[in-house]
Amino acid sequence: MQLQNRKVVIIGAGHVGSHAGFTLIAQGLVDEIVYIDVDEKKAQAQALEAKGVRIDHVVSIEVDDHDIANRMGGRRVCSKCGASYHVVNIPPKKEGICDVCGGALKQRKDDDPATVKDRLAVYHKETEPLKGFYEARGVLKTVEDQPTVEGTTREILRVLGVAE
Ligand SMILES: [Zn+2]
Numbered sequence: 001m002q003l004q005n006r007k008v009v010i011i012g013a014g015h016v017g018s019h020a021g022f023t024l025i026a027q028g029l030v031d032e033i034v035y036i037d038v039d040e041k042k043a044q045a046q047a048l049e050a051k052g053v054r055i056d057h058v059v060s061i062e063v064d065d066h067d068i069a070n071r072m073g074g075r076r077v078c079s080k081c082g083a084s085y086h087v088v089n090i091p092p093k094k095e096g097i098c099d100v101c102g103g104a105l106k107q108r109k110d111d112d113p114a115t116v117k118d119r120l121a122v123y124h125k126e127t128e129p130l131k132g133f134y135e136a137r138g139v140l141k142t143v144e145d146q147p148t149v150e151g152t153t154r155e156i157l158r159v160l161g162v163a164e
Pocket residue numbers: 078079080081082083098099100101102103
């Protein structure tokens with residue numbers, strides 16, 4: 001089944017959002033995806049509208065702050081080859097050491113708990129009001145984050161009415 005209008009905005013959850021977006025594009029379900037993540041502002045949505053860009057569907061992925069903090073706080077990246085790990089979800093065989101190249105695993109500045117907390121505060125202040133902006137235009141749908149990226153993608157397809 002095809003969406004009638006094919007311009008979609010996905011708010012939040014960077015990696016999960018891009019997986020869902022990729023799936024929608026790859027299956028030919030939509031023409032264009034606009035991502036709005038932390039750091040994006042309502043002004044940008046207004047600017048899009050002022051340029052005459054009509055948004056047909058907006059999906060907001062709802063993730064608990066606590067889950068985001070755990071997810072990002074546990075991320076580790078190899079300082080040599082850039083491979084990524086998670087202390088709980090994708091642990092390396094040897095703590096602190098990259099499976100691929102033996103390099104030391106580091107926490108990125110973006111993932112440190114204080115930075116994550118700041119970014120969440122910005123998200124609630126600057127990004128979340130976008131939901132009201134799009135709700136008023138009748139295009140907002142929300143999706144609860146699922147334990148797997150595939151699960152969240154399925155939910156997004158379902159709210160867009162294109163699930164098989
Ligand atoms: Zn490595």
